[in-house]
Amino acid sequence: MDDLKFGTRSKRGDWAPNELLEPAPIWLFPPNPKKLLKWLPSYFFPYNLLFMISALAYWQLVVPDAAVLQTFAWGWSLKMLAMNLVLAFLWYQSWELPLYVRRRQGNRFKYNHKFPADQQSDVFWFNKQTLDNMLRSLLIGVPIWTCLQVLMLWSSANGYIPWLNFAEHPVWLGVVALVVPIIHDFHFYCIHRLIHVPVLYKYVHSVHHNSINPSPWSSLSMHPIEHLLYFGVVFWHFVIPSNPVIALYQLHFAGFGAVPGHIGFDTVETSDEQGFDTHAYMHYLHHKYFEVNYGGEGLVPVDRMFGTYHDGSKESDERMKARFRAKKERLKDKSA
Structure with a gap:
């Protein structure tokens, strides 16, 4: 594909799309039904529907019966950790390998024309961004994700948090499932603004922002405190009457859904003439400009x-x- 048909490249070689970002039309007033209907498929496809399916499959194939969940045990907890590690590795690497290792499409549609592997920095473990990001994700991020998942399932099974039945509450649970991405977005904004407070940024969030030129493995490359805050989105389902399957969907949306914002490419090519939009530009601009x-x-x-x-x-x-x-x-006035 010719990326210059869809965007421009700066003198440095960085690419930017011609189309400007637009806010979700669900908040437009007066409402614009035509724009809403045009936007609606992108709310579900490809990511949200995929994470719904992954949560359902996980519930059926990995999560034990409620009677087992009522008693904490290392067996089922470690099984979930192992499964989360495998799934996270496969999902993240499925983006990293073709785009950043094999560089299948070069830097076409790539916001920052450089590749992290070509630049070493001592802010990263072993001076390598990709290795640092991968280790932080798998050794810290996924275990914290799993701990909160285990806590949610154990609490649900013991009746400490609401566990509504789909047969009895189909409409309400349908609405809760529908707004999972909105819950995530609001939660993410709140914790994100919090960790941009100077002291928290310096000691916590700067770990994530070390990856100025992010790649898929940068998605969960965070300080442990940020991991706790980020995956703490599941606590919304401790308050909102929900179902553990939907809470799992919320966690999958956080764990797997972090990747699209860090892909670093606006379009992933599927053929010489076709590709799909990654929806990565909004968060890339945050990594570029910070505030x-x-x-x-x-x-x-x-x-x-x-x-x-x-x-x-x-x-x-x-x-x-x-x-x-x-x-x-x-700041100048304060110091004067």
Whole structure:
């Protein structure tokens, strides 16, 4: 594919799409049914439906009966850890291998034209970003994910949190399942703004932002505190009457759904003339500029409400720079 038909490349070689980001039309007022209907398939395909299916399959094939879950045991807990490690490795590597190891499409549609493997830095373990990101994800991120998953399942089985039945509450549980991505987006925005507080950024979130040029394995490359906050999205289902299958979907959305925002390519080519949109640009801009697009997919318009939304335009650049200048002046006044 010719990526210059769909975007432009800077003098440095970095690529940017021609189309600007747009917020989800579910919040438009007055409503725009035509725009909403056009957008709706992208809400489900490809990722959300895939994570729904993965959660259902996991429930059927991996999670034991409720009677077993009522008693904590290392056997079923470690089985889940092993399965999560295998699934995470396969999912993350299925993106990393063709795009960053084999470099199947070169840097076509790649926001940052450089590849992490070509640059070493002492901010990473062993001076290698990919190895650092992989180890942090598998050795820290997935175990924390699994611990919260085990806690959720054990709590559900013992009646400590609501466990609604699909047969008795189909409409309500359907709504809860439908808003899982929205819950994630709002939760992500809240914790993301929190860990951008200077002291937390310095000691916690900077680990993730070391990957200025992210790749799929950067997705869960975090400080353990950030892992806890991030996968803590499952605690919404301790409060909202829900079902453990939907809570699993929430965790799969967090664990596997972190990848799209860190792919680093706007389009993944499937043939010489076709490809699919990764929806990665919004979060890439956050990695590039640090203080914009704190939300994940922009499903909840909090970035727009608080003036941190960046749609990729020059106007957004100017607003961002003006905000940076104002911040610099405030700091200057405080130190005076």
